[in-house]
Amino acid sequence: MKFLTLIIALVMLAGCSYTPNISTYVQQQPLIEQKPARVSTFLIAGFYPYWEQSKFPPQIAITNNIDVLYHAFVWPDKNGNLFVPKNFENKEIINIAKSKNIKVLLSVGGGNTSQSFSTVLSNKDLFYKFAYQLINFVVKNNYDGVDIDWEFPKNINDEYNLNKFVEFLRQNLGDNYTISIDLPFANYSGRYFDIDFLKNIVNYFVVMTYDYSGSWSRISGYNAPLTSGFCNSHDIQKSIEYWLARGVKPKSMLLGIPFYGRAFNSDEPCQEFNQSFAATYRNILSLLKNEDYQYFWDFMTKTPYLVNKKDKIYYSFDDPSSINAKIRYAFEMNLGGVAIWEITQDIVNNHHTLLPDIAQTVKNNELLN
Template sequence: MTCAILLMASLLPAQVTDAGKPGGSDKVFVGYLFGPVKDIDYSLYTHLCHAFLTADGDGKLKQARNVPSRDLTTQAHAAGVKVLISAGGWGWDKQFAEIVASKEAEDRYVQAVLAMVREYDYDGIDLDWEYPDTDAEVPGFERLTRRLRAGVDAIGKDKGRKMFITMALSSNPGTIRWLSTAFLVETMDWINVMTYDYTGDWTDYAGHQSPLFGSSKQPGKPRSTAQTIEYMLNDRKVPADRIALGIPLYGRGFSVAEPYASTKGAPKVRLPGGSYRGLAELPGKGWKRVWDDETKNPWLLSPDHKAVIGYDDAESVELKAKWAREKNLRGVFFWQVHGDRMPDGSNPLQKAARKGLFGG
């Protein structure tokens, strides 16, 4: 082990020995909750991230229908589950940049967020600044994070319990590179790496949106969950127990005849590409499930041979979670918890992932 890694290890937040339920494991099994506080199987999770708390550029918090929620923290705590409030979300880069550009706005924001954590009994903050990726923004992000870290730790000292700071991180190395490893290790209990949305209607081919491994059929340099995590581990030297692997509970479709076909000129039509709950019904409507053994993911092919959907099912998420365990990652997380909520009340994908992560 190099001196640099030893130094980073010395900066790690206190290890949590009871984060995961099976056998006192320190693994985390995290679900993002975006929507009503209902139909949640708390037995699945170690932590929930309650999305989203937003603000304007002056640092004033905005009212939301479901955030914050004392009902959520009360129910979760009764089940032994920690809850972090998720601040930001996709599209909130501009507001965060404005907040940290003004001392008054930053002070206002920090005080308001910490007051909400304390009042509603959250267990910390999940930062979803997507993304700090300029020379002007990074110092502000680091300062804001350190202030929130100090604030939640002070609340934890008062309440006599461990508090958490996490963040949602892009899967793109070009975006990840803006944040130093030393800073991430110093401030974050773990990092939720969003290993999904590798492809979509913004790409010129029909690739799988969350492949575990790359495909030889993919144009250009293959991107994948494994590639991103290996970059974090090997190139960036982030400790494995500070990384949670992201698993989507939804799919993305393309108006082409087969996977990896070019989408140039393909018609823009509405496809079933929503949550797993909806996708699980398609085989009964003539869609064909096909397994991609290179990427370790399934596809759905339309009965008229005019559309394909890349998604995850119980087989692929168990493999992903098992791979995360073999890499000694801190755990896995899901966007979002209701995505595989079936009519019978089960969550088959998340249950399969628990099997992969914890074994048995």
């Protein structure tokens, strides 16, 4: 007589959540509606600047291929007010993003609009004025959190005041809102970010791994080299290793992906030049059809470039091959995802040309891992 063997599997499911007590301040606290947090294994985040909204409306720019949208930028003015540009329309953006289950973060600061952070955050009255205006704007407009793009703290006082500001946002927004901070790619601008303090408060750190070369450089270099080449002292691998050594947790780190390149009036990399400018991937894509431009692949930096010998112009940029290599590296380093600057720069005929490839590469790597 045969006996059937019964296999009993015990599955234990455990879950916990913790929300810290919200500190009480003299000023009246804004009303906070707590929201459930999304869980994702590898995030695709993208910046959407307000000045591109009219040309590339949210119906075109926002797709299911991203998980987090950074709506850029608002910023503090010298009087501690939250400055919101006239064309900063957000209702449609948030409605479309929410319909696609995309988180939307309000990005504060910017490369050309961070000047008042130091003054405002160092003055108690201006600090609270700005912080409450920011918190109320986030809550009222149904954002999922805040991204702080202060470029960059320049001394120990800035470092301390940034800590206080981030801590204040967390205490008042609670744990169900996302807080993100944008970091430079090297120590020169990154030394006054107190990672030991911030890493316990901040959800994500966007490492801006681009602009390694430009008009400020001595020679025509690479815009976003993954690895070392003939003429770059910094590269993405060194940047990620630097921030890991500083204490940023891998899963909280988003690797920056540029949807633009840099042009130099030289006929190849690593040459002297006197003019340089940025060019969107959309514009560079059109040059690939021009017979005056020749495509090259740099095996050392794992990036492409274009050269026009006749007009003596060289473009360093990213395409699907170089971006795929960066995504594979992000998976190898167990990073939390990638962040794109910015999502309109690859749009041709109302369709993204790079973003679908990124989404597919992420899916492929998730399967492999």
